[in-house]
Amino acid sequence: MNRAHRITLPLFVAIAAMSLGACKAGDKPEAAASSAPEGKPGVTVKDARLVLPAVPGNPGAAYFAVENQSKDVIGIVAVAVQGAGKTELHTGDMKVFDHATADPRTTLTFQPGQAHVMVFDVGTGLKAGAETELTVTFTDGDKISVPAKIEVMGAGAMGDMPAMGAASEAPKP
């Protein structure tokens, strides 16, 4: 819910502005969506998280999923993490790539051991248990920003357990 709230915040402002002029109208989600300053019709970014490096100074990693419910192939060219420096798109074996695509009606997933975002210069303001913002930039220049949970490596890094805050260390297999 929190996530949706953040995304629709600019919409809310737009609706509020429209309602001022039109008094009674401004209750149409479709109209609001098309006038959103950010976002992309039919495309949702979800499950965003930043995994902090186990050793401070090392790069961290960010993961997320892009659900493409549109009729178009979408391309991702960059992913930024608020509070961190440069990022790179990496394959599962740490090779840099500059462009990922999602076919219509598919979900493109960045996850541990596979495609991921390598995050350099992780700022000290990024703390496990808090949230930052992840912004995905698409080939056409559109951007989607979503909240990203901040985790520490080892706690939920390999799964999507709904951990409460900083979980205690998982036993190693």
Ligand SMILES: [Cu+2]
């Ligand atoms: Cu990497």
